[in-house]
Amino acid sequence: GDSVTQMEGPVTLSEEAFLTINCTYTATGYPSLFWYVQYPGEGLQLLLKATKADDKGSNKGFEATYRKETTSFHLEKGSVQVSDSAVYFCALSALGGSARQLTFGSGTQLTVLP
């Protein structure tokens, strides 16, 4: 079945450091890929998405590129801020059949220190 494997956390960085959170997936066909973010006390929010190979999703300074050859969708940000502290989830949605639901990774807790 479909699955998502995320870099284990927690990750602690200093403000303005470079961030990478690794994500790889297993799926049949050509899934859409997502990063969701969960800030403390809030619901999951879509951060960015990519729907086909080589697409780059970007939002709020975060980027991720859909790499079909390596089945990866790593999240990057050049300079993190304290306000980026949250849990980040990589997810996929496989096309076809009744697979409208998202399959999530286990999440990566990010803490950014001032």
Next chain:
Amino acid sequence: GAGVSQSPRYKVAKRGQDVALRCDPISGHVSLFWYQQALGQGPEFLTYFQNEAQLDKSGLPSDRFFAERPEGSVSTLKIQRTQQEDSAVYLCASSLGGGGGAVQLFFGPGTRLTVL
């Protein structure tokens, strides 16, 4: 409303009790999803509605779990004879469209269920 709302936000139940969790999706959203999120894990799919029709319930872990959306808006997830392993955060999400791989889901804040 402005977003997806869920109630109650917290629920403590004794083992064997029945519970009902409510989800109010964004007005006009066709699709509604329920997910279960165990501590330290990512959400796992439970069930999916398109309007009032339950199109996929493959993720419901047992026949103690039941979900409904009778008028195509508010949904209720019911868990009968709760067990300790049911302790988790239950997330509801809605989307405007009726399916497809890239639709954006809007999540509620979740209901944290603790079974003692």
